[in-house]
Amino acid sequence: MAEEEKVEIVPEEKPAEDRFDDDFVDDKAAEAQAAKEAAAAAEAAQKAAQEEQEKKEEIDLHYVEEEEGAVAVDNAQPAEKPAEPQAVRPEPGPEGPYGDERFQKIEDARIGLQKIVKKWAIWKVVVVLALFADIFCAWLLPRNLLGDDQQVVKVVIGISCTVVGLVGYFLFQFFNKKAEKKAMRAFVKVFYEMQNDYVFEDTGASNFVGDVDSKVSKEEFAEMDIYPNVSQIGSRSNMTFTYNGMDCAIADLAAQKDNGKYLQTIFVGKYLRTHNTATVSEEGIAIYFKGGDRAIPPEGIKNRPIIENNKRYIIVGSNADKHLLSPKFRAAMKEIRTDKLLVDVAILIKPGKTYWGLGYEDTLMILPDRSRFNPTYIQEFKGQLKQILDLAAMLNE
Numbered sequence: 001m002a003e004e005e006k007v008e009i010v011p012e013e014k015p016a017e018d019r020f021d022d023d024f025v026d027d028k029a030a031e032a033q034a035a036k037e038a039a040a041a042a043e044a045a046q047k048a049a050q051e052e053q054e055k056k057e058e059i060d061l062h063y064v065e066e067e068e069g070a071v072a073v074d075n076a077q078p079a080e081k082p083a084e085p086q087a088v089r090p091e092p093g094p095e096g097p098y099g100d101e102r103f104q105k106i107e108d109a110r111i112g113l114q115k116i117v118k119k120w121a122i123w124k125v126v127v128v129l130a131l132f133a134d135i136f137c138a139w140l141l142p143r144n145l146l147g148d149d150q151q152v153v154k155v156v157i158g159i160s161c162t163v164v165g166l167v168g169y170f171l172f173q174f175f176n177k178k179a180e181k182k183a184m185r186a187f188v189k190v191f192y193e194m195q196n197d198y199v200f201e202d203t204g205a206s207n208f209v210g211d212v213d214s215k216v217s218k219e220e221f222a223e224m225d226i227y228p229n230v231s232q233i234g235s236r237s238n239m240t241f242t243y244n245g246m247d248c249a250i251a252d253l254a255a256q257k258d259n260g261k262y263l264q265t266i267f268v269g270k271y272l273r274t275h276n277t278a279t280v281s282e283e284g285i286a287i288y289f290k291g292g293d294r295a296i297p298p299e300g301i302k303n304r305p306i307i308e309n310n311k312r313y314i315i316v317g318s319n320a321d322k323h324l325l326s327p328k329f330r331a332a333m334k335e336i337r338t339d340k341l342l343v344d345v346a347i348l349i350k351p352g353k354t355y356w357g358l359g360y361e362d363t364l365m366i367l368p369d370r371s372r373f374n375p376t377y378i379q380e381f382k383g384q385l386k387q388i389l390d391l392a393a394m395l396n397e
Helices: 022-056 101-145 148-199 218-222 299-303 319-324 327-333 376-396
Strands: 063-066 069-072 205-209 232-243 246-258 263-275 285-289 306-309 313-316 342-350 353-360
Touching (some): 101 148, 148 232, 218 232, 246 376, 263 376, 285 299, 327 376, 342 376, 353 376
Antiparallel strands (some): 063 069, 205 232, 263 353, 285 342, 342 353
């Protein structure tokens, strides 16, 4: 009998893809989750970097002033101001004679004003005391001198004397205000005449037209549209003149906007307008020289494309207008420095006219009627205005 042939059965090996391994599946899911988390972390890092970059690119319109000079502060914020910030009054002038007779005339006019104010203040005390005496006697004397059967007479005398006394007091107030207003107007007239005569001396300016009662209209200030949403303005001494053949106008001006809760001041200073022959787009090009915490940056600056932004100033507008910033013009810009008096400078160059918002501290803008006249602020203003006018003249070359 033949020997049976043995057949060895070898188990068929499954292909790798058919092998089902639970550990392999768990590792794959973990790797997928890790990849998802890494992608999310990368996206978050990218978003944070973008926000940081945008933060760095925020427009900084303020600087702080140290002993060495003006130093830029990244993303500096203006100090919070109340709705009605307190005014900073000028320091009293030094004792002794003034070096310029025009300053002495201002001081003489101020002394004359104060004499009138004090005289009426004394009379006011006398009138008030007389009024109280009149009312007191009108009710007390009839009570002691007349009998009880004359009550009606007592009341009539009391009321009559009280009415006469009050009418007399209101008449006194009317003449008091009229006299003080007249004296103040005389002082203001002398102040601006002497100030302008001093400031424009030896500058070549001529053909002055205007007086202290000349005003700037709301529409005219609105032409400087980097100060938007103006609700009301106050101005005085709007004066036109010619500077080396260039038509100009300047006024003291304060502007406010309604922020929904109260009127917010958006500009205080000298509002200058000068003629130009520059070729510039209708929207114009704006330059803002930054200031400290007393500066009020124009809101319209932030809504325009940035051309240039550095520690001292920012230029916004169209790149097509950059040709105005010639080397000569830039050299003159370097001479303009904001400080404790000239708190900031806003410039808007439009076809045919340049608008200058020279933001000044209250020490220059408030009438110096309370204490001895200090010429320091006008002396500083004179040099600064000359620099501005020379810069404006370059836009006519």
